[in-house]
Amino acid sequence: MREPARRVFAAEYNRSEMKVKEGESQYAPGYVITPTGARCNRLFVVGVLTEVEDIGREDSLYRARVSDPTGTFLVYAGRYQPEAAQVLSSMEPPEFVAVTGKADVYQPDDGDTIPSIRPEAVSTVDRGERDRWVVTTARRTIERLEKLDQLPEEVEERYHPSLNEYRDVVREALRNLLGEERHEPSVEDEPEDGEADPETGRADGEQGRWREEPPVEDVEEWDFS
Amino acid sequence: MSADKKLSKALEQVKQSVDDFSERELTEELRELLEYGVPPDQAAETVIRRKGRSDPAAAAGEKKLADAVPGERGLTVEARVLDRRDRTIKVKGEPREIVSGSLGDETGVLSFTSWNEFPFEEGDAVRISNAYTREWNDRPELQVGDYTEVEEIAGEDLPPAEELSSPRDVSIRDASRAYRPRVEATVIDVLDRSGLVMRCPECNRVTEGGECSEHGPVDAEPDLRIKAVLDDGDSCIQATFPREVTESLTGVTLEEAEEMARKAMDRGVVQREMERVVGRAVVATGRVLGDNFVALDVEEPESSPEDDARELLEALQ
Known part of the structure; x- marks a missing residue:
């Protein structure tokens, strides 16, 4: 059976630090377990490609950054992903892209964990498809939040996910889609400014609201075998 | 031993171990095995084993x-x-x-x-x-x-019948349970052997190098198709988009695809053109044959993402 592609926002995916394998064999599927319990062998993400860089030494290794309204996915395409590498290398950011790929978590020596995606298929899409992805991903996330009290014990212990925190992630993504993120009252801000302007709010807000991506260093050392 | 004798011998053996079954049913199963040349005692054992496994009282x-x-x-x-x-x-x-x-x-x-x-x-x-x-x-x-x-x-x-065979909105997970399933999903991958293919005029099979696996060398005819993966985040299914569906989804006709391939002297350009549908959200109506979803009609989802987003936000307040 083919593994379905999970829908997870970057803010959640980038906090993943568990990888489990089903079975002992070399070919047993691996899963990245996210804080709300998504079992990701495969992921499907749509966002804005903001950067593509060849960071390889001898062979090419493309690192792409794909931003959704909550954070940035790191996508690595090397010699085992030749088609995706070719498509990525020919793209000119910023562009809306769809990426289907294998979920992976890299653990450098310092104990950090860096979730990433090894792409199987990459394609340019339009804003409408990006918006639909945000809606579907919001739905799937809400479904997981509804079952948060049924998380397996080891997942609960590792992450102690907060319902409110991930509800906020979903809200943030949906407001961004609607171009409302400027008017979101924050704790320090004045409560409401009341002057919604969805026409202009959107494009600027998108860039401004992206979070810092996780620190990545020494990625040249990655072993993709 | 005559066929009748073999049958009655096997039947006697079965009846000693199995009851609650009609003689007619046991005879039918034994006769089938004996026709394949299974020796009577082995045929009897087979039927006894079968009956032992299923609960004899549990006729559906x-x-x-x-x-x-x-x-x-x-x-x-x-x-x-x-x-x-x-x-x-x-x-x-x-x-x-x-x-x-x-x-x-x-x-x-x-x-x-x-x-x-x-x-x-x-x-x-x-x-x-x-x-x-x-x-x-x-x-x-x-x-x-x-x-x-x-x-x-x-x-x-x-x-x-018209109602039973009309499209039914289902998730991918339940697609094989509906006669005419309609699923909302995303094309998350386009598989190899999509694009321009050549088909045998006799049996419609895709040919390799002008040869059909059934009919040998044939005068193959061009066709356009996509083999894709449809995925809704919960389940996925392999799908085939026939020519009309592929043409409307990609905006590329069979003739244009042939022209592209001719110019590039490579059918691979058509495959790569087809790969551009990765990421498209679709509402696909079709039919599940085996483990493949044959799409008969593919449309854009009707709902607007903005409306959906507003609805979700309200529910979250």
């Missing part, structure tokens, strides 16, 4: 189609014939006429195979008694055997 009785499971016997259903096709298969080298198709009721759909005459047409309501089921592609399939009775009924309790 009357069920709705959605409740049928593989491995049932004594099953009775009332349903409409949604489609039927006659086929000739080879049994022990001998051609045999069989009928296969789909049955529908208000709960779902069930494939069937009839090993005997099946004088009913699409839309007919039938009562099928004493049928059995097998497993086929992870789904139950109803078998109309020698001891199954099929009679036409008025079918006042069954929805009309």
Whole structure:
């Protein structure tokens, strides 16, 4: 059976630090377990490609950054992903892209964990498809939040996910889609400014609201075998 | 030993170990094994083992189609014939006429195979008694055997055929349970052997290097298709988009695709053009055959993402 592609926002995916394998064999599927319990062998993400860089030494290794309204996915395409590498290398950011790929978590020596995606298929899409992805991903996330009290014990212990925190992630993504993120009252801000302007709010807000991506260093050392 | 003697010997042996079964049913199963040349004592053991496994008291009785499971016997259903096709298969080298198709009721759909005459047409309501089921592609399939009775009924309790065979909105997970499933999903991958393919004019199979695996070298005809993966984040299914669907989804006609390939002297350019549909959200109506979703119609989702987002946000407040 083919593994379905999970829908997870970057803010959640980038906090993943568990990888489990089903079975002992070399070919047993691996899963990245996210804080709300998504079992990701495969992921499907749509966002804005903001950067593509060849960071390889001898062979090419493309690192792409794909931003959704909550954070940035790191996508690595090397010699085992030749088609995706070719498509990525020919793209000119910023562009809306769809990426289907294998979920992976890299653990450098310092104990950090860096979730990433090894792409199987990459394609340019339009804003409408990006918006639909945000809606579907919001739905799937809400479904997981509804079952948060049924998380397996080891997942609960590792992450102690907060319902409110991930509800906020979903809200943030949906407001961004609607171009409302400027008017979101924050704790320090004045409560409401009341002057919604969805026409202009959107494009600027998108860039401004992206979070810092996780620190990545020494990625040249990655072993993709 | 004559055939009759073998049969009665095996039957005696079975009857010592198995009761609660009609002699007719046991005889049928034994006769089939003996016709294949299985020795009588082994045939008897086989039937005893079979009967021992299934609970003899648990003849399935009357069920709705959605409740049928593989491995049932004594099953009775009332349903409409949604489609039927006659086929000739080879049994022990001998051609045999069989009928296969789909049955529908208000709960779902069930494939069937009839090993005997099946004088009913699409839309007919039938009562099928004493049928059995097998497993086929992870789904139950109803078998109309020698001891199954099929009679036409008025079918006042069954929805009309047009309703049963009209598209039904389902998740990918349940697509194989609907006769005409309509799923909302995303094309997350386009598989190899998409784009321009050549087909055998005899059997429609895709040819390799001008050769059909069945008919040898043929004057193959070009066709355009996409083999894709549809995924909704919960489940996925392989899908085939035939030419018309591929043309409307990509905006590339078969003629244009041939021109692209000619110019580039490479059919691969068409494959890469097809790969551009990765990421597209679609509402696909089709039919599940085996583990493949054959798309008959593909449209854009009607709902607007903004409206959906507002609705979700409100529910979250």
